[in-house]
Amino acid sequence: MATGGRGSHSNGPRYTNRLIKEKSPYLLQHAHNPVDWYPWGQEAFEKAKKENKLIFLSVGYSTCHWCHVMEEESFKNKEIGKILNENFVCIKVDREERPDVDKVYMTFVQATSSGGGWPMSVWLTPDLKPFVGGTYFPPEDGLYRVGFRTVLLRIADQWTRHKETLMENSEKILSALLARAEVGVRGEELPPSAKEVTGRCFQQLVESYDEEYGGFSECPKFPMSVNLNFLFSYWSLHRTSPEGARALQMALHTLKMMAYGGIHDHIAQGFHRYSTDQRWHVPHFEKMLYDQGQLAAVYARAFQISGDEFFADVTADILLYVSRDLSDRSGGFYSAEDADSSPTAQSKEKREGAFCVWTAEEIRRLLPDPIEGVVEKKTLADVFMHHYGVKEDGNVSPMKDPYNELKGQNVLIVQYSLELTAARFGLGLKQLKTLLAKSRERLYEVREQRPRPHLDTKMLAAWNGLMISGFAQSGAILGKEEYVNQAVRAANFLRSHLFDTSSGRLLRSCYRGRDNSVEQSTVPIQGFLEDYVFVIQALFDLYEASLNPSWLEWAVQLQHKQDELFWDAKGFAYYSSQAGDSSLLLRLKDDQDGVEPSANSVTVTNLLRAACYTGHKEWVKKAGQILAAFSERLLKIPVVLPEMARANTAFHHTLKQIVICGDPGGEDTKELLNCVHSVFTPNQVLMLADGDRAGFLYRHLPFLSSLERKDGKATAYLCENFACSLPVTSAQELCKLLQP
Known part of the structure; x- marks a missing residue:
């Protein structure tokens, strides 16, 4: 609130x-x-x-x-x-x-x-x-x-x-x-039916869906990336059915309404934590790193599926915010920005949203420029205020502001489409976009002079993992090498500051010191399950974006360590914390996907990916055992575990291996890779067979040695259970092969 x-x-x-x-x-x-x-x-x-x-x-x-x-x-x-x-x-x-x-x-x-x-x-x-x-x-x-x-x-x-x-x-x-708190198997249970779980999860999401504004509750509304990822995967498996079309419509509409809403910072980019109202209008103003990482990947995926540049622009917007405001010079990412700040340098008390909101008078003063070519005498402020829903006496309902902190203030929200605003003022679309961009830039410069909210400069392994995934996936999908490079820098930061090479263990956190150096905790905090799971996921994503096998090698090393520290051999699935801490009364297993996915949900897919890259069948077995441990919850209320429901489908369908045989620097290889990154295929892994027989993949997957380039060109194979399709050498053929 x-x-x-x-x-x-x-x-x-x-x-x-x-x-x-x-x-x-x-x-x-x-x-x-x-x-x-x-x-x-x-x-x-x-x-x-x-x-x-x-x-x-x-x-x-x-x-x-x-x-x-x-x-x-x-x-x-x-x-x-x-x-x-x-x-x-x-x-x-x-x-x-x-x-x-x-x-x-x-x-x-x-x-x-x-x-x-x-x-x-x-x-x-x-x-x-x-x-x-x-x-x-x-x-x-x-x-x-x-x-x-x-x-x-x-x-x-x-x-x-x-x-x-x-x-x-x-x-x-x-x-x-x-x-x-007991979560585990009772006897010889099997993973639940994929059809039953996904069908029920989809229906439960339909029942809670807000037709007008998107999202899956009335208020408060959180940007639940796990729901949107499930809907994309559901669409992929049912794209020719009415249900598949419905799933895609729900996901894309929700993402558009969020981006139009006040939960999206239209001046300084990024997304606030949640909306206090149904319209995504009045947010709780703090910004969390875990939201930015997940949403960047989701919006990139929406672009990949729809081809709509709107979603690519929102992805770029999120990553600009993180690069500018949440990035440490060491390569790591900070945790959060506060909701509260001082309205002025002289203020003795902080207010929620003070850094982000505007009065109509302020906007008129800052945007007085007359607009050429408009019949009526209109200014930049008139256009901006119309488009972003600014009202003279403020646009925040008193019901959402019980302490009058936002009285007379405006939270910017896209009130009209670009087409409608252009028509209202007799402007061309290109001209309108230029005017709005100029206005936002001016307001940004003014906002930068305000007292800033508190910045939490703690750097967490888990949340850095989610953000690395955001940069890596966005870079691959949008073809932006600078995003992949930033993901690489962050992964190197993790290896330098949050990984103990002597024990092979992750650490939970480190901090920006007073001299801007990176400091460890007074007593180092050992990594938890979510740190391992989100970092392993990030390393797999980074491998697929960069094709540097060292990230695979580290991911597999961490997966072995995760098994050693957290696996429950009796009840199956992973505990959230290590054994041996006498101050903890319970060792728990998270059983809900919320604003962050639960670690057990994500690790199912991690295990399947790890098995594909190494041929280690024990990890497929473990994935099935996790699903069995959560089967009762998955069958009854899968809507609380949409990420695990998605992973359950991947388990039953078996991941496909897309193998590109080629020189990573060659144009023909890049064309095939661009095709892979342009097609949304959720149940697959990508690997580059570069001919290095001593390399990580060749050592673990002997069948790769039998795959060759056709006619000296970069060649793609689609493999499943170590049986591969006929080779293809053109991006057009590969894209056709990847379409279900």
């Missing part, structure tokens, strides 16, 4: 707590609270046991709007800080650094309350078992909510008077959570 409300406790003495030694931007934001915060770790756990105190656990992230609100209202309040310090051991966790801790306690909060979210507030016994939890609490009691101060005093009193009862309840809750 575009909401706010600020406390007035930021003045007074400056405190410093243990978080000052941390690297996380979120933890550092709280390093001067009058709360005796501890990071997650043994020092805090031992203090709680020694003093027999409850633990208050607060989990959030640095660009979380309501985390800022609760800090201003409660954690900067000296009286509340005193209550916390006297009665609890207080622990702060950055959910992006420690998704394992966040997931355990969010599972508890969601199971025992009406929902979840951040900030997450949980009270634990000294042995880390939760017994009370919630999200944001206002500082004082209100008409409908108990205040944070009251909650703290009540819980402290209960611990003093009914300690044994609380301990017993926490044991019962933990037992229930263990049962609820």
Whole structure:
């Protein structure tokens, strides 16, 4: 929601707590609270046991709007800080650094309350078992909510008077959570039917689809890339049927409406986190790296399928934003930009969206230029305001602005098509595009002078993986070598800063230091399942875009390490975290594809790709076992696992190997590769057989040695189960072969 409300406790003495030694931007934001915060770790756990105190656990992230609100209202309040310090051991966790801790306690909060979210507030016994939890609490009691101060005093009193009862309840809750969290096979289960799962997933998406504005809910609306990828794959398998046409229409319409909406930043590019309304108009203004990476790939795919340059332009727009605003000079990508910022340099309080919104008066002042050739006396501002829905008194409904932060302001949204705006002012299309581009450029220059939102310069392996995939896939599809090069730089960054060569393990995070160097955590955080899965996916995507086999080699190495660290040999599928951390009460398996796909969903396709590149059949078996472990959920409510439903189809259809025999620098090879990248074929892998018999692919796939160039030309084969089609040497023949 575009909401706010600020406390007035930021003045007074400056405190410093243990978080000052941390690297996380979120933890550092709280390093001067009058709360005796501890990071997650043994020092805090031992203090709680020694003093027999409850633990208050607060989990959030640095660009979380309501985390800022609760800090201003409660954690900067000296009286509340005193209550916390006297009665609890207080622990702060950055959910992006420690998704394992966040997931355990969010599972508890969601199971025992009406929902979840951040900030997450949980009270634990000294042995880390939760017994009370919630999200944001206002500082004082209100008409409908108990205040944070009251909650703290009540819980402290209960611990003093009914300690044994609380301990017993926490044991019962933990037992229930263990049962609820169990995902695995019960006997000799098989992967579910592809037809049944995809058919039901498609129907469930149809039922929730918004015919007018696209998307799959009324509000809030998130850019759910997993749904769109599923619909593209469904269309690919059913393109001659009405259902296939419907799937494509739903995906493309949703992508167009998102790009027209205020969730899309029309001035400084990129996409905000979600829309608070049905029309994609008023966003929650933070920008997340994981959205940019996935959406760049989805929009590129939409161009690949439709040929509509509109989608290619949106892809370029996203990647421009990331290259300019979320890229570290080392090659890595930053995590997020905040929603809140100061309206002016003199402002004492931040407001959500202040960096992004405009008054009509401002736009008239900035765009006064008269337009030549228009009968009525119209200015650049008139055209711009008409096209982007700007109103004199602001275009944000009060229903979406309960704290009046956006009163009188405009969130830009494409209100009319270029054709309609051109007709309204008697302009040619080319002239209109030039005028709008000139206007956007001028507004961008002005916006750059405003106080910027906070930038979370934490660099996460998983999210960098998603962004590498975005650059690599977009570069391959759009034929932009500079995008592939940026993906290569980022992959080299991962190898240099987030990979331990001695152990073969990934690290979770690193940070931009004060001198702009890259720094590691105070205590390095080991990579989680999602770090391995998204990085492996990125390396496969990067290989297909660059055809450098070193990326394949690293991907396969990481896949072996993932199997070693996370695989559940009894119940199948992968745990989200490694074994051996005594502070974690549960080892969980994510069972939902959300704004990020779940790691188990993506790893099914990774395993199938790895098997295609190595001939290692054990990985195909593992992929089937994951699908079997999630079969009940896939058969009943596949709409919560659309990425896994898509992977289930790939498992049953068997991936095809497109083998190009040729010189990577040769024009004839490039023509064949351009054909491959121009056709949407979801269940395939691409490989280049360059004749190097000592190379990675030849060592793992002996059948490649039997494939030769025909008449000395670059030659393509379509192979399945080590049997290959007749060779083709022209791009036209290959494109025909790839069409289903």
